[in-house]
Amino acid sequence: xxGVIQSPRHLIxxxxxxxxxxxxxIPRHDTVYxxxxxxxxxxxxxxxxxxxxxxxxxxIPDRFSAQQFSDYHSELNMSxxxxxxxxxxxxxxxxxxxxGEQYFGPGTRLTVT
Amino acid sequence: xxxxxxxxxxxxVQEKEAVTLDCTYDTSDPSYGLFWYKQPSSGEMxxxxxxxxxxxxxxxxxxxxxxxxxxxxxxxLVISASQLGDSAMYxxxxxxxxxxxxxxxxxxxxxxxxxxxxxxx
Numbered sequence: 001x002x003g004v005i006q007s008p009r010h011l012i013x014x015x016x017x018x019x020x021x022x023x024x025x026i027p028r029h030d031t032v033y034x035x036x037x038x039x040x041x042x043x044x045x046x047x048x049x050x051x052x053x054x055x056x057x058x059x060i061p062d063r064f065s066a067q068q069f070s071d072y073h074s075e076l077n078m079s080x081x082x083x084x085x086x087x088x089x090x091x092x093x094x095x096x097x098x099x100g101e102q103y104f105g106p107g108t109r110l111t112v113t
Numbered sequence: 114x115x116x117x118x119x120x121x122x123x124x125x126v127q128e129k130e131a132v133t134l135d136c137t138y139d140t141s142d143p144s145y146g147l148f149w150y151k152q153p154s155s156g157e158m159x160x161x162x163x164x165x166x167x168x169x170x171x172x173x174x175x176x177x178x179x180x181x182x183x184x185x186x187x188x189x190l191v192i193s194a195s196q197l198g199d200s201a202m203y204x205x206x207x208x209x210x211x212x213x214x215x216x217x218x219x220x221x222x223x224x225x226x227x228x229x230x231x232x233x234x
Binding site: 031033035042043044045048050055056058088090092097101102103104105106107109 | 148150157160163204208220221222223224227
């Protein structure tokens, strides 16, 4: 079965640079979520989109922005990167926002040097 | 206040034995969903099992079952016949569901701190 696709899988950036992470949800899934997992931490919710509209917002820094496109894929844009942004970034998708399972992608490991 | 509590930072189990990973949650919302995810050392987050607050039966998926005790606000994961490949971090998570009429609620999952399970040969 098709799963959530994330690209790139690994990314190395320097401080103050920008990064763009991409997420392709499971076909027919209309809701996308972004999570950040620091080393040894549990995942923290950043933001979500349902039908191309922002549906919920968590602890996303102002330096980050995200959107969902007409084909339901989503991009997380990160600017002025800091060392503390080094983390595993997950995208998850679900069929509808309010119930049912959230399936996670393999994650993008971002390292800021 | 912590919404999801996993009190076991680490657990050991003998191969082929059953193991229970504890999870308690805190919510005043009558509508919520509970999830368990497995995260191996490779990092991916694998969905295991889901339980809705209104589900009458405990969820089961193969060797995984969820022991849902609503009055005690606990949602323990039971893994039967442990295998070496079950060694991983296990996270319990909750979503307080959207109210169909008011639209209130949250889309996000709130995770516990996780339990690291080690299966011993």
